[in-house]
Amino acid sequence: MTTKELVDVLIIGGGPGxxxxxxxxxxxxxxxxxxxxxxxxxxxxxxxxxxxxxxxxETAARRREIARAAEFGLQRNLADAPPIDWxxxxxxxxxxxTQRAQGALAKAKALESLEVVFGQxxxxxxxxxxxxxxxxxxxxxxxxxxxxxxxxxxxxxxxxAELPGVLDSKGLIEIGFIPDSLVLIGGGPIGVEMAQIFAxxxxxxxxLEATSRILRPVDSVLAGLLRERLVADGIGVQTDVxxxxxxxxxxxxxxxxxxxxxxxxxxxxxxxxVAGRRPNVAGLGLEATGVRHDRHGVKVNETQETxxxxxxxxxxxxxxxxxxxxxxxxxxxxxxxxxxHEAPYPRPEHNSAVIFSYPELGMAGLTEEGARAAxxxxxxxxxxxxxxxxxxxxxxxxxRLRIVYRRDDRRIVGIHALVEGAANLMGEAAxxxxxxxxxxxxxxxxxxxxxxxxxxxxxxxxxx
Ligand code: FAD
Numbered sequence: 001m002t003t004k005e006l007v008d009v010l011i012i013g014g015g016p017g018x019x020x021x022x023x024x025x026x027x028x029x030x031x032x033x034x035x036x037x038x039x040x041x042x043x044x045x046x047x048x049x050x051x052x053x054x055x056x057x058e059t060a061a062r063r064r065e066i067a068r069a070a071e072f073g074l075q076r077n078l079a080d081a082p083p084i085d086w087x088x089x090x091x092x093x094x095x096x097x098t099q100r101a102q103g104a105l106a107k108a109k110a111l112e113s114l115e116v117v118f119g120q121x122x123x124x125x126x127x128x129x130x131x132x133x134x135x136x137x138x139x140x141x142x143x144x145x146x147x148x149x150x151x152x153x154x155x156x157x158x159x160x161a162e163l164p165g166v167l168d169s170k171g172l173i174e175i176g177f178i179p180d181s182l183v184l185i186g187g188g189p190i191g192v193e194m195a196q197i198f199a200x201x202x203x204x205x206x207x208l209e210a211t212s213r214i215l216r217p218v219d220s221v222l223a224g225l226l227r228e229r230l231v232a233d234g235i236g237v238q239t240d241v242x243x244x245x246x247x248x249x250x251x252x253x254x255x256x257x258x259x260x261x262x263x264x265x266x267x268x269x270x271x272x273x274v275a276g277r278r279p280n281v282a283g284l285g286l287e288a289t290g291v292r293h294d295r296h297g298v299k300v301n302e303t304q305e306t307x308x309x310x311x312x313x314x315x316x317x318x319x320x321x322x323x324x325x326x327x328x329x330x331x332x333x334x335x336x337x338x339x340x341h342e343a344p345y346p347r348p349e350h351n352s353a354v355i356f357s358y359p360e361l362g363m364a365g366l367t368e369e370g371a372r373a374a375x376x377x378x379x380x381x382x383x384x385x386x387x388x389x390x391x392x393x394x395x396x397x398x399x400r401l402r403i404v405y406r407r408d409d410r411r412i413v414g415i416h417a418l419v420e421g422a423a424n425l426m427g428e429a430a431x432x433x434x435x436x437x438x439x440x441x442x443x444x445x446x447x448x449x450x451x452x453x454x455x456x457x458x459x460x461x462x463x464x
Contacts, residue, residue, distance in 0.1 A: 007033045010129055010142035012121040015043015017315020017327030018148030024335035026114035035121040035131055040101030044150050045324040047097060048170045053193055055093045057356050060200035071395050084201060086178055123285035126308050144310045144338055149284055151277035151316035160246030165253060167272040179203050183255050183268035185243055186275030187214035189355045196358045199235050206236035206266045208257060213239055219367045219402055219416040226357055226418060246271055279317045304334045323353050352430040354423045359399050362422035365414035365433035368404050377407045381463030385419045389450035396420040401455045410439040421452045428453060439464055
């Protein structure tokens with residue numbers, strides 16, 4: 001059956017780049033239709049990204065802590081590291097994501113002018129779309145639309161990539177066992193996080209990266225320190241490699257790659273290709289509109305509007321940086337814009353993010369290299385966490401804080417921290433970068449003792 005109707009705003013995609021806009025617009029009284037093709041509201045972040053990977057990390061990090069209990073004077077009768085009941089971890093994942101998806105849906109349902117439909121949306125023109133659900137097809141006319149269909153794993157043209165047992169990040173999240181050995185192809189945030197998680201869970205892990213360093217856009221000093229840590233923890237890290245082929249059976253794979261002109265191989269029970277993600281435009285019907293896109297994403301202007309007036313795009317669909325909070329910041333800005341409230345759009349040089357490596361790597365604003373490339377004259381205030389009281393108490397005295405500031409007025413343009421606990425330092429860092437605080441202001445804030453955040457004041461003081 002086909003019915004025809006009119007909505008103020010059609011939003012395609014119920015992830016972090018779509019749902020917050022739907023809620024904000026409906027709260028302001030707009031008639032909103034939010035269409036989500038998956039099993040619930042939450043997107044990649046909830047079902048196969050941020051949340052499940054951090055659930056795994058929690059188990060891995062706690063296991064590591066238990067294995068180190070004797071360092072803190074705790075006598076135990078356990079073996080070095082406790083055995084793992086992986087099904088409990090996967091059940092916990094299901095429980096948390098079901099609860100969160102239900103919470104998001106309940107919030108949406110509480111808004112009278114917001115309708116959520118679980119189905120597939122396809123644009124059929126500049127102001128029309130078809131929504132297909134299992135038992136219904138609707139044609140919708142809209143005044144405005146927000147495209148937030150996210151991204152999908154980037155397949156690499158490697159011979160054997162299609163073999164069973166060769167996974168992508170989604171497959172790794174859904175894995176039913178902890179492999180004895182794991183080869184990860186791709187040394188970006190997902191590759192590094194997964195390498196350390198599975199290594200802490202007891203797998204022998206190899207990480208293969210095509211470029212000359214892991215975590216390419218990250219502060220190079222911190223990425224270098226983290227690489228040392230990965231190697232010290234027994235993870236095989238190879239950069240500058242070209243992966244040629246994957247061969248094998250479901251139970252054992254051999255990955256062949258070249259490094260410096262020589263062919264090498266590494267075996268793994270599981271191989272995962274985690275080399276980035278690409279914008280998800282498949283089946284969206286962009287060809288029926290004036291919306292332009294390339295392999296980096298849908299093209300938008302400074303208000304996130306595409307080349308088709310009235311159609312906006314947010315989140316992973318518009319390309320890098322691909323982070324949940326960034327998608328949400330864009331979604332909220334577009335909602336404000338549609339409502340006629342002119343407010344600043346989020347700017348990449350103010351973004352913050354955390355790579356949940358071990359130790360965590362937090363970043364806000366520009367890296368030293370990025371600032372120099374942008375023509376800024378900068379210096380770096382540093383702090384070594386080896387001498388830090390809090391880090392010593394936690395027996396995690398490793399890492400560095402790097403504050404990038406402009407030489408002329410000492411305004412802060414970037415803060416980067418590698419230390420276990422860095423995730424919770426990034427709020428202060430984001431605030432300092434967003435408001436371009438001066439080193440003096442950071443130094444004059446009274447930071448509590450003994451905490452990891454004291455380093456902000458100490459690094460600033462030392463530089464002054
Ligand atoms: P998505 O979350 O991908 O949502 C898009 C939604 O659109 C999906 O639910 C999809 O079903 C739906 N959709 C697609 N096509 C249609 C259609 N035609 N009709 C209807 N619906 C459609 N980010 C962080 O900030 N922190 C992290 O720790 C983090 N960890 C990650 C770990 C992993 C393993 C991965 C893969 C990603 C991680 N990310 C993390 C990135 C984060 O998940 C994404 O940046 C974020 O989900 C992007 O939000 P989005 O709304 O743009 O897209």
